[in-house]
Amino acid sequence: MNKRKKILIIAVILLIGVAFFIIRAKRQPNTAMALPTVKAIKGDISSKITALGNVETRQKQEVYSGIQGMVEYIAEEGQQVKKGDVVLKIDDGELKLELEQAQSKVKQQNVELSRLLGGPRPEELKKARIKYQEALTSYEAALEDYEKNQGLFNEGAISENEYINIKRELDVKKNQLAIMEVELSLLENPDEHEIALKQAALEEAEKSLANITKKLDKTIILAEFDGIVIKQEIKQGMTVSSGNLLLSIGSPDDLQIDIGVNEYDASNIKVGQKAIITGDGFGDKIYKGEVVKIAPSASTIQTSRGNETTVKATIKVNDPDENIKPGFSTTAEITIEDKQGAVLLPLECVISGEKGKKVMLVKDGAISEREVKTGIENELYTEITYGISEGDEVLQNPSANSSFEGDA
Template identity: 30%
Template structure:
């Protein structure tokens, strides 16, 4: 009986021990889970040194740095097209000839009108000089007669004739308006200048060595004033027309270097520099709405056969650079109480630390004071953190 009682007792002891172990394990897991819930999971990045560049990115369109467009100055007809688009031309070489018959008639008429107006002016000037001399003599005669009248040598009615002569000459002089005649001459000169320009424009020639970019008319086609005729450009010297936002524009200056690339030539990069920054911003419509943009012009500093006028290009403008800069990811930087700060990962804690900034880019921030190379900064969940908050990370940086 005694042995029979001892065997169940041992069994109960073993069972109890196992139950206590299971209970302890469950309690530990519960406690561990609750403890882990109070620890914030974060990601970190290592503070490192590398060369840093600040760039402005935009897109633009290529066009010849030297380009000339021609438009019809008067109604006429296209007589002959001598060059096709893509043809290379030299300075002074004819490209398009317009009918000049009406232009020559208008030129002849303008020359005749000017000659007539100049003749009228010379005649008016001559008459004025003649009448001024005659009036001077008449006034002297009147003065002598008035003196004789005071002496009683002549009658009053004899003086009246001299007075009438003086008045008549004064009226004739007043009728000669040399300023009006001169204005007519100047008007005729301008008309003649315009007629000569129209006559000259009937033969369109290249103003420089270049390439015919476009011909906008056909032979025998009537044209009206302002109609596009042709364009010529130097396709070997290209420039980029682009724009940047008003904030980036503050970082630009003439002579800054740029890198230019094309989607069609992804393996190649071309060099350029800023040659013009517009003095004012203009409102442009972008994919995000209206935006103030500043127009910028860059010139390629090398001759490029692969790029053509009209191509869309990507532009990267270098605004600043720093060798061996101490950097962190831009998302590591925070503003707390008006100060620039980061959270540094130290032994499971997020330690708040004030820093001083240097050069900034889209991805990285240079730190000039407050951090050392190799330290770990927290880049996620900072809004949940305070100084010395418990954190956990599974990053390989740890």
């Protein structure tokens, strides 16, 4: 056999061997070969939501000016106050003068109405009757004088000017008699219309008095609880208008953080969930918190990324101290769910498809699919609740190898 035939025979044998191994490999399960793998471990896992917010006092009293006037006293920013302490006083000098005048007017209207309703005193009635009688006597005398001089005027015995003066005197006496007659009639028989007018005047005077009293009440504002003045908007001696915010009082021992939770995470937030609070204002210090309130509705806010729908949630700071202050910006990390001793795999080990989830199990050098169910996830790991046990080995990133892709 020559050299050329030997080479040909060897080549055929090699081809047959390669074909044999290829056919055998296809009939056997996948092998791990040099693909990276990872083992399932047991550990603690938690799912968290992170949101930004500002520190505020849970108890807050905002003091507004109820009237216009000069600030006579205002508590200083940073000042400690006790419940019931005066924190604001507006000058009340003019209002006190108005109060005295209003009180006098109410008293006067009460007296006049009482006279109408209760009838006149005997001496008042006697005096009115005397005045009426005097007016009647004067009128009758003037009438007699007029009638006598009228004939003289007709005869030309007196001048026209004298006659006019006599007639004018009669008119004056007649008017005086009419006035006295009305006054006496009111005393003897009070007019219902007059009573109604006096009652209306009294009501108006009482309303004016009540309004001034309310204004006086607004000149002094008291602290509603023990706390500290966290903001002062105006200084002593300045004049303020009604409705101006003058100062804010809060309790530094009772703090909260209001956050906006993205609408996609909002359904996971529950009252009672724990939170970790961090912020640049207090360095490496970490505070503990708890979700105490969730808004019943969402709102849309404008952000650098456009409109964003969020739900407001309130976190109570459980361990406040002098380092965390109202106004500080913070980051709150809320624990949505946690579990101890869970079976864990890196996120990239799990393949998701329309039919469910699976991993590529590696056992005795062979690779096979294994259906799994998952629970809590975080940014690195997922909890395996079914299909894999602690110590089981799986491909680390099966999706990176096209031969393992596909629906589960």
